[in-house]
Amino acid sequence: MTYLVLTTVIRRTLRVPTSTGAAGDGRAEARRLDAALLQVGFKASKDLLGHVSGLAQPAAYTRTIVDAVRGLVGDDVQHNPYFKDFPHGVPDTVEFWADCLRDALSKNVPRDRVLHDGSLNLLLLPNYGVRLHTYEELLAAHDDLIPSIKDRVTVLHLGGTLEEEIRRLYLELSASPAPLGEADLEILVELAEQTSELPDVIPIRENRAVINAARLARGAEPLVDTVTDVLRLACQASGGDVTLQQSTRFRSFRRPERRVLLAALDHVVADNPGKLGDVPQRAEAWKRLGERLHPHEFGQWPHAQDVFAVARGEKTARSFAGRVEIALQDNDVRQAVDLLRQAPGVLLRQVDRLLRHSGNDASYVVEAVREAAPVASGRVLCSLLEHLLNRRNPDAARVFANRGHRAWITEDARPPLAREVVDALVAVLEDELVRRLPAVSEVVVDPEVLDVVVPLSGNASEDGFGVLPRGSKLWLEGDLLRFFTYWRQNKHYADHDLSAVLLDPGLVFRGQVSWTNYTEDGAYYSGDLTEAPEGATEFIDVPRHAVTAKYVVPQVHVYSGEGFNEVAESMFGFMARDLDQKGKPFEPATVRARCEMRGYGKVALPVIFERVDEGEGWVATWLHLYLRGMNWGNTVHGTRDIARQVVSGVLRRKYFTVGRLAELIRRKTTSDGPRLHIALTRPENGDVATVDQLANLLEPQGTSLLA
Template identity: 50%
Template structure:
């Protein structure tokens, strides 16, 4: 196992540094220097880690410092140079029209561009991109740094503690087991990390269970590479494994281009398919859901060459339509089309997860029954759900619980929001009939009882109040990779006078123009004003200037004074004006910083960064989060992680304001299931529950739930922070 290569994964996912090894020595002085440099980017060594480093040789500490600093700088976005168009930003940003006029004047003064500029002016339409002084940096990064004073540290600056871990192999194995055995789907970055860890850990300890199918696919790929037995119980498991082998999409959201496979691999996949179908021929019904993918895979596997596995050949016969196997869903739909809700419910009991996902529809479908039958049918639906609840995944139980809470009659006025697995979001008026209150409440009570039954006794519970409104991570796909990023629907306080957004992108092959904007909304979610390249200054703040090409990387910033905000909602967004999509660029990320009113410094100061989120969605407009002000004047951030489809080019904040406003309203008015809910359920079996004041540490082991692990928790404590909050989701 190559531990140094895997160490950054441990730091990113756990904020633990595997115990550095090396010759003993007097490393205290170098360790203090390491800690000081870490603090400049918003991190700090724990007391235990500082002590451990102090016992190593200075050279060993330096090597550790170099590796760790590279990792944390990348985590916070400080691994690139963040320049700005206007040298003195946020000072001396000109009025938009005055700035454009100065660009025109410079173009007219340039012999090379005078004639074309005059021609455009005479036509009445001017393309800013043809002006030589528009859209590109006019000073070097070093010149920009020289124009800004050094940042004066403030008490509110971010400081994340890096804790001492076990030896590298132990930490890597623990991370592998945690990711592979996760009860909730992982995000794109975490799934890629799991693939790397699986290759390194395939010969070591394995999780007792891998409940998430995508995780199973990447683990199976590693197991296939060393000849270990495959973990397969559906035909789709084999298809996902084939996608993993082709470096494709194991979520099956996007088509995978299968490549030629060696005979041993083909034999392993066909043998796996044969065993699954032989054990349960009914599983052939799953083939129809991915018929085209199976056809393409069959062209690579050549099942006709292997008559010893006849059941595998049946899979491809179903995909080609040569054999008919009725799907489970079609049987359910037939019953519902006939109005037989009770029959559909009885059938769905054999697939508990699908029954849970169909509860809303089944309860509404009962309206079509005769009045005397309606209550009996609904009672049967609720009884079926209660009966199968112990067999349903914990994240599905909690997802349905959240859904039912948001089906209250008073919540029906808000738009209905839809988000696919790629983060693409859209909203529409909610025209569904209300659910009967009695049955909705009975289901909620039953789901809470089931969740309570599965939660382990926490012993003494110590809770950081700031985490109570963080949404439960029911899926890693409802968030983005990065630092300080929380699941969709999370709400956290915003403490600071100056709010600064930033976006960075680096194009891969063609000219790419991203535009950072901020939309200010009224209480009724109508547009009040905006900041963008078309409106560089507003009462609320200023824009750093438009950059239109990023071969070496480019940054844009928006600086806002929260006290000057006229409306209660601020919605930052990143629009793709032209060029590569978010998933095509070499790198792209968004974030925000908070500063005290008198803090100056560079446009980008890593220690003030509160969140840095990768931009990797499938739309052309990114909406990372929304800032909201309550009636008492306090600001909070609510995480969105939305992507709008947008236009192929020339996306602007002004042209998508209607769709953004509807999405923001739907998101703000939706209640997500949060940590507060699970703490409430856990409290019933806890020895005691204490809200942490941020200062006093307990005198014995506790279950701590908070945004960051405190330094000095007693040995034996269980710690749940956003990095491993998925562990609290019952299996």
């Protein structure tokens, strides 16, 4: 358990908890640790090396540190492509298929074993899709990596004790002002079970439900102020979906648990009967929960019984959303706005729709936003600001994504909003953000983070290393861009395929690289692997000076078998290196980013790469999107056009970036304020606000970052 907790803390925070081992001379082990970390692109801080040097027997401790960072960049598995000599020795596609066929004929493979409906089936050829070499043979075929000053070096810092780091991470996650991603939510579940401490504020409802479920298990009173809080708690306690996006199969609750849940419901409704209006929206879930709670057995809580009566349709409770909808249908924008004043966050999310119905009442909407802004969360303000920046003109394409990263695309048929109204609202939002931002004497922003999107939700990215929110841009230096996918099947067969669409500056299709076309425009593919009981990796190399395409769009297809959220492991990542560095196909020191792929869909679109004419390198723009695809047989030929639409929508959208936030902070500079340095990660020396902390700056408590 300690090993798993320790590796989790290191991977999530890049801080290493101190060891409780006996004091002694560990200087030799500290040197070995430093050398091992450098091989995977990490560096131990001076304090961490000093701590290891003072331990008598630090070998197990340092091994755990190295294991943690190797897993972070994907070096904990063997990346063994089909062609042993990759990136060299990749044959012509048709010639390779012919060789596989000749091999099958030389082995007298029966015709009925390689033919399907009268056509040749590549998957049935003995040599197709199955590696003919071991991982050790692959290693022997490659020279060692030649280090480069362009290689990534990430600093690991020394933290507090394991207990202190667990507490720190728990409070950081539970008090997060932005919704957590799936991986962080799972970490919070584990940590909440180990501590009864509560943060000063829990702004996100899903986080509150996780903590409430832990409190329920301990017999403590839950922290709820809406009926939906109780529903989320029941979902979490049943091992279901705390976000309420998926249906939960409620478990049987013990009688003391039922008393706690029903008492909480009764208290919420007794204080505000209007909150019964939230029940019809999730009536089916409430009816299923009622079958487990047996509210009729607890007559002392009549208000809780009203909740289930409304769900069954025995009592009427018009929802807040329903009253707003009626007002909008009657084109009574002022009535709708007056209703929405009761819920400032909902009001801000409805601004676009209100303006499209407003007619001559646009100024009434602007004034309502001015009143709501001071009490709304920072992420809602920034989300609306970003939305408005894209409403002066129609979007190239409207790209939507749900919590499972499933994307769908549609044309933007909305009329543009009046420029003067947009400008007025942008001024209101920016003034409110500036009011709550900390006063500083100077803002220093590392150039690499200027185009990073301020993380307002963990659902806009995925778990991993170097992963940034959707729409963020990352500069990559190096002559060679190499990206890869790795998967390991779980219980059944799984064939995943890596491919890339090549586009010109006008986003016109110029070719593709995949298992049907090994080389195109200078880019080349490592070979098709069709099963992965012990794991499989596919690569695509794009030498910058060899290709003419402006954009390279990687895609990962589930051709058949288990999907991304069904396999045991699934990841995507990319490296940047110089052509003369040599090395293995997978070199952890050159990995710039690696993300888990756990979305709902059969086609993954993790990132876009843009070849930069000025300078040397690429710009990566994160997508984190999945397309539904087909149940079987997904290929680049069937998804290239929709991928182009997605690229168009994401590239042309304006995002709320770190650069934009820095401009707002500079409007509040003062001669006696602290200095603010914003960076991707914390360096060896010096205090910075890292990108993942920036959402805190948008909340009233955000000034603590500068203490």
